[in-house]
Each structure stands twice: as structure tokens, then as C-alpha cells.
Amino acid sequence: MSIVKQDVRGGDQAQATTAPGRDYEAELAALRTDRNRWRAEAEKLSEQFQNTPTIDRSYLLTKGTMRQRQTYHALAKEVKAADIQRRRELGQKYLAEQKLDPDTSKLVVLQKDGFASVDLSHHPLVQDAVKECLDTYQGAIDSGKELLSKDSLEFVGDAGWPFIASGGVYKLATSPLLLAPVIRYFGMFPIMTGFGLLSARNEEFYPHSSQRLHFDPEDRTQLKVFFYITDVDETSGPFMAVPAEDSAVLYNDPDFKLARQDDTAVREGSIRTFTGPAGTAIYCDTCRCLHAGARPGDKKRLMLSIEYNIPTHLHSKLWEGDPVPERRSRTLKVRDYNLNEYTEALLAHPKPA
Ligand SMILES: [Fe+2]
Numbered sequence: 245m246s247i248v249k250q251d252v253r254g255g256d257q258a259q260a261t262t263a264p265g266r267d268y269e270a271e272l273a274a275l276r277t278d279r280n281r282w283r284a285e286a287e288k289l290s291e292q293f294q295n296t297p298t299i300d301r302s303y304l305l306t307k308g309t310m311r312q313r314q315t316y317h318a319l320a321k322e323v324k325a326a327d328i329q330r331r332r333e334l335g336q337k338y339l340a341e342q343k344l345d346p347d348t349s350k351l352v353v354l355q356k357d358g359f360a361s362v363d364l365s366h367h368p369l370v371q372d373a374v375k376e377c378l379d380t381y382q383g384a385i386d387s388g389k390e391l392l393s394k395d396s397l398e399f400v401g402d403a404g405w406p407f408i409a410s411g412g413v414y415k416l417a418t419s420p421l422l423l424a425p426v427i428r429y430f431g432m433f434p435i436m437t438g439f440g441l442l443s444a445r446n447e448e449f450y451p452h453s454s455q456r457l458h459f460d461p462e463d464r465t466q467l468k469v470f471f472y473i474t475d476v477d478e479t480s481g482p483f484m485a486v487p488a489e490d491s492a493v494l495y496n497d498p499d500f501k502l503a504r505q506d507d508t509a510v511r512e513g514s515i516r517t518f519t520g521p522a523g524t525a526i527y528c529d530t531c532r533c534l535h536a537g538a539r540p541g542d543k544k545r546l547m548l549s550i551e552y553n554i555p556t557h558l559h560s561k562l563w564e565g566d567p568v569p570e571r572r573s574r575t576l577k578v579r580d581y582n583l584n585e586y587t588e589a590l591l592a593h594p595k596p597a
Pocket of ligand 1: 459460530535
């Protein structure tokens with residue numbers, strides 16, 4: 245099949261009969277055929293290459309090269325074209341019909357940066373979420389139980405437990421205040437794959453941890469919104485990120501495999517350090533921007549992380565019958581009994597029984 249030929253033919257016909265233009269019907273038909281062809285290709289690949297690096301999402305997640313990741317996500321975009329189109333339309337509808345919040349209605353996360361930050365400490369939704377996080381942290385300390393930890397980070401609370409749908413964190417995560425810039429950045433309505441409260445002791449340096457610069461592995465693009473729950477200055481292990489255009493040296497290297505990097509791996513002066521009072525929000529594309537944080541300092545840091553993805557992310561099955569299991573989204577544990585079309589799309593799972 246040749247899309248180019250059909251395009252040209254369509255254009256000629258249109259010029260002969262009406263105004264100069266394209267034959268959209270022919271283009272749509274070509275795209276539909278193309279999408280089906282990609283789906284068939286993907287199914288063939290799964291039979292031929294089951295459990296090999298070509299299609300194994302678990303392998304890609306941990307060991308894939310940038311070239312393999314790029315190929316996989318281009319394929320996933322084709323296979324999931326219908327869901328992506330649906331989310332594009334839903335995103336447009338959301339921006340048009342929801343009452344956007346003045347604090348972020350104009351906030352744009354530029355593609356060249358891949359990050360943006362805004363002080364929202366005065367906002368009631370943010371204040372409620374900060375309070376819920378502080379109460380949760382205090383409750384965890386008072387209980388005397390040891391927190392689950394990994395290197396410099398401790399996991400204090402998670403979507404569904406203890407952050408339920410009636411709480412401040414969930415209300416913030418599903419609000420236009422947060423979602424509008426995310427929709428604009430992706431060009432579509434996102435999936436919320438998780439949120440949780442993290443505590444950083446900032447005591448020791450762990451060379452294999454996220455204290456060193458790294459990319460996250462889930463997709464070629466994703467957005468995390470980090471909220472400082474405690475005031476963060478230079479001495480409390482602030483979040484750090486390198487603009488996408490400066491991270492491109494590794495992001496676009498086809499042979500690069502995700503690995504922690506020293507600060508010298510990027511252009512001098514390109515690392516941005518984010519400080520601010522509790523209630524500061526940092527939007528960051530952690531797949532396109534090298535980032536790090538929680539480095540040793542004098543003070544502890546509490547941070548809420550809210551994660552948004554698009555349908556191509558690696559924890560999601562590529563197609564029905566994909567042999568690699570789907571990793572359960574952390575937001576599946578949230579029981580929202582008042583789902584609407586937006587929250588349903590955000591949680592991307594069926595209504596609770
Ligand atoms: Fe990360």
C-alpha cells in the first residue's frame with residue numbers, strides 16, 4: 245500500500261473538482277488500513293519474538309537501548325492510535341469546557357525544557373493536600389512502624405492507601421489546576437499511573453540511586469508533578485533537572501542504555517535546581533529530562549509525586565494477548581465512587597464493583 249500515491253491522487257482530484265486541497269476521505273482510509281497493518285505486524289512480532297528484546301516490555305524497561313525504546317514506542321503509538329485519538333479529543337473537550345484555574349491556566353511546559361515550576365503554596369487545594377501529607381507523615385512516625393525504603397528515599401503513603409478519593413491529594417491530582425498543563429504538554433488527556441508521598445533523609449550518598457542524574461524508563465515522554473510538602477532549600481536535597489534540549493545528547497543516542505550519570509555528563513551550567521516553600525509544584529518530563537534529587541544535606545525533605553502517562557507507557561499491554569504481564573497501576577487501588585468521563589479516563593480502569 246502506498247499512502248503517498250493516494251495522497252497525490254486525492255490532491256489531483258480535489259484540484260480538478262473543487263478548491264485546491266487534500267482528499268481527506270482517502271487519507272483517512274489509508275490511515276485506517278495502515279493502523280490495521282501495524283496491528284497485524286505487532287501480532288506477528290509477538291509470535292516470532294516472544295521473550296526477546298524486540299517486544300519484551302520488561303526487558304525494554306530495564307535494559308533497552310534508546311534505539312529499541314524509540315522503535316517500540318513508535319509501534320505502540322500505531323497500535324494504540326484509537327485510544328490516543330480518543331484522548332486527544334477528550335483533552336480538547338476538557339480544556340474547552342472545564343473551568344480552568346487562573347494559577348495554571350496559562351502555564352506551559354515547553355517541549356524544549358520538559359519542565360516548569362510554580363509556587364502554589366497559597367492555593368486552597370494545595371494547602372489541603374499538603375496538610376493531608378503532613379498528617380500522614382506524622383501518623384507514620386507516631387505508629388513507630390518502619391517505612392519501606394530504597395536508598396535515600398522512604399515511601400510514606402500511596403494512592404489508595406492512605407490517600408483515598410475523598411482526600412486532598414486525590415482532589416488535587418484530578419483537578420484542572422494540575423491537569424490543564426499536562427493535557428497541553430501531551431496534546432491529549434493523560435492516564436494517572438500513580439501518586440505517593442516520599443521522604444528523603446538526605447543523609448548519605450548512594451551512587452546507584454536517583455541521587456545521580458538519570459532518565460525514567462517508562463516511555464519516551466511522561467510527566468511527574470512533584471509537590472514540596474516541606475520547605476526546600478539548597479540544603480534539603482532539592483530536585484534537580486536538566487532541560488530536555490540539553491539531555492538530548494543521551495536521549496537521542498541510539499546505543500545509550502539507561503544508567504546513572506555524573507553531573508559532568510551534561511553541559512556545564514545546565515543543571516537546574518528547584519527550591520521553594522511547601523506547596524511548590526514542579527512539572528517534569530522525567531523520561532526526556534535527566535534528573536536527580538535528595539542529595540545529602542542538613543534537612544529532611546517530604547515530596548509528593550503525581551505521575552501522568554500516555555497509552556504507550558511500558559507498563560501497559562501493547563495489545564490484547566500481549567504475553568508480558570501488565571504491571572498494575574498504583575491508582576487502581578483508588579476507589580472513586582463518583583467517576584465521570586474524565587476521572588474514568590484518568591484512572592484508566594473499570595468502575596469499582
Ligand atoms: Fe527518576
